[in-house]
Amino acid sequence: MPEVKIFSGSNTQDLAYNIATAYGQELGKLTISKFSDGELSPSFNESVRGCNVFLIQSTNPSADNLLELCLMIDAAKRASAYKVCAVIPYFGYARQDRKDRPRVSIAAKLIANILTSAGADRIMTCDLHAGQIQGFFDIPLDHLNGSAIFVPYLQSLDLGDLIFASPDVGGVGRARAYAKYFNADMVVCDKHRKRANEVASMQVIGDVEGKDVVLVDDLVDTAGTICKAAQIILDKGANSVRAISTHGVLSGKAYENIDNSVLSELVITDTIPLRHESSKLKILSVAELFAKAIRAVTGNQSISALFIQ
Numbered sequence: 001m002p003e004v005k006i007f008s009g010s011n012t013q014d015l016a017y018n019i020a021t022a023y024g025q026e027l028g029k030l031t032i033s034k035f036s037d038g039e040l041s042p043s044f045n046e047s048v049r050g051c052n053v054f055l056i057q058s059t060n061p062s063a064d065n066l067l068e069l070c071l072m073i074d075a076a077k078r079a080s081a082y083k084v085c086a087v088i089p090y091f092g093y094a095r096q097d098r099k100d101r102p103r104v105s106i107a108a109k110l111i112a113n114i115l116t117s118a119g120a121d122r123i124m125t126c127d128l129h130a131g132q133i134q135g136f137f138d139i140p141l142d143h144l145n146g147s148a149i150f151v152p153y154l155q156s157l158d159l160g161d162l163i164f165a166s167p168d169v170g171g172v173g174r175a176r177a178y179a180k181y182f183n184a185d186m187v188v189c190d191k192h193r194k195r196a197n198e199v200a201s202m203q204v205i206g207d208v209e210g211k212d213v214v215l216v217d218d219l220v221d222t223a224g225t226i227c228k229a230a231q232i233i234l235d236k237g238a239n240s241v242r243a244i245s246t247h248g249v250l251s252g253k254a255y256e257n258i259d260n261s262v263l264s265e266l267v268i269t270d271t272i273p274l275r276h277e278s279s280k281l282k283i284l285s286v287a288e289l290f291a292k293a294i295r296a297v298t299g300n301q302s303i304s305a306l307f308i309q
Contacts, residue, residue: 002052002082004298007044009057009072011065015089015270015287016056022291028053032068040064042072049080052298054124056290059092059111060249060272066092066111070118077119085122085297086115089271089286090219090247094129112136124293126271126286127218127246142293146218146246147308149269149284151181154244159212161239165189165204167217167229175216181308187213189229202228209237219247220266223254227261234262247271248281 007028008016020027029045053076057069069086076084096107108130115123116139123137126144134141154162164186166175172188179186187206202225213233220226220243230241241263248268250258255276258266267282274283289306296303 001298002050004054004294005046005048005051006054006056006294007072009055009065009068011060011068012056012058012089012271012273014273015058015285018270018285018287019056019087019290019294022288023294030072038064040068040071042068042075044075044079047079048076050082052083052085053081054085054087054294056087056089058090058272059088060090061092066114070114073115073118073120083121084119085124085294086120087290087294088123088125089269089290090249091125091128091133094133097130097133108133109136122297124290124297126269126289129218142297142303144286144289144293144303145307146244146269146286147177147181148289148306149246149286150244150267151178151308153267153282153284154178154182154214159214159240161211163187163208163211163213165206165208165213165215165229165233167215167225167243171217174218178214178216187233189232202232204229204232204236207236208233211238213238213241215241215243217243217245219249220245220254220268221249222252223250223257223261223266226266227257227263230261230263240264242267244268246286248274248283250275 005028006020007030010032031043033041055072059066073084093107093111122140124142127146134143162184164175164179166172167189175186190203226243233241242265244267246269255278258280265280265282269284269286293303
C-alpha cells in the first residue's frame, strides 16, 4: 500500500496538525514561499514519489487560498505522487452553484474544473452548501457530514423540549434530518432578501412556544440571517434559541451581531480559522472525522460508518 503523507496549506495549519495527529503521524514538510509581489511558490521538502498525498486547505477568500491549493496539487503531481487528494474542509464559492439571475458565473462548477485541471485525483470536503455540487466533479468526492460532530454535542445538552428550525427554505433538508434523528418537530423561517447578505423580511412557519429551538445551517457569514431568525423565534415564545453551523465564515459585522443577539450559543467547527473570539461561540473540531475518512480511503474501506443515519 502506498505511503500516506499529509501536508497543510498556510490557511488551515492548526486543523491540519490536528488531523495528522488524529491519523497518527506528523505533518509533512512543505514550504510556501512568496515573491515580493505576493506570487506564491509551494515546494515539498521531502519526497512524495509513489505516495498517497493529502493536501489540507480550506478555500475561503481570499482567492490566494484556492490558488495555493492548486499550486500544491500541481507540485505534488510533478513530484510523482501516486495519488493526490485535496482535503477541503470548507469549499469556497459553493453558494454560487447556479444561475439565479442573468449573466452571472456558476463559480462552484468553475472551481471544480480548476481543481481537476490542477491534477487532483480526489476531493474530500464537509457540508457543501448544496449537495448537488458533488455532480460538478468528474473525480471521486467524499462528502462528509457535520452531523457526526453536532449530534453527540446536542445529546450532551439534554434539552427538554427540543425542536429544530431552518433559517431559510433552502435549508429545510438539513433541519429535517436532525429532527428525524431526534424524533422532534421542526419549523421554517421564510426570508426575503433585497440583496446578498441583507435580509429584508422574515417570518416563522410553525409553533415554537415553550420550545428549546436549535437553528441548523451549513455556514454563517455575516450572521444577519441567523440572528434575526433567533430574535423572531424568541419573540414567538421560545424558551431558548441556539444555532449549529458547520462553517464559521464570520465576515463583516458577524462577531458584533452574534454578541448582541439573543442566541444562547452558536456552535461551529474549526473548518475555517477564527479571526476573533466570542463568549457565544462554541468550537467543535472536525479533525477526528477527517482522520477517519483518510484512513478509510487509504484502506479502500467505506466511509458510510462516519455518517449518522
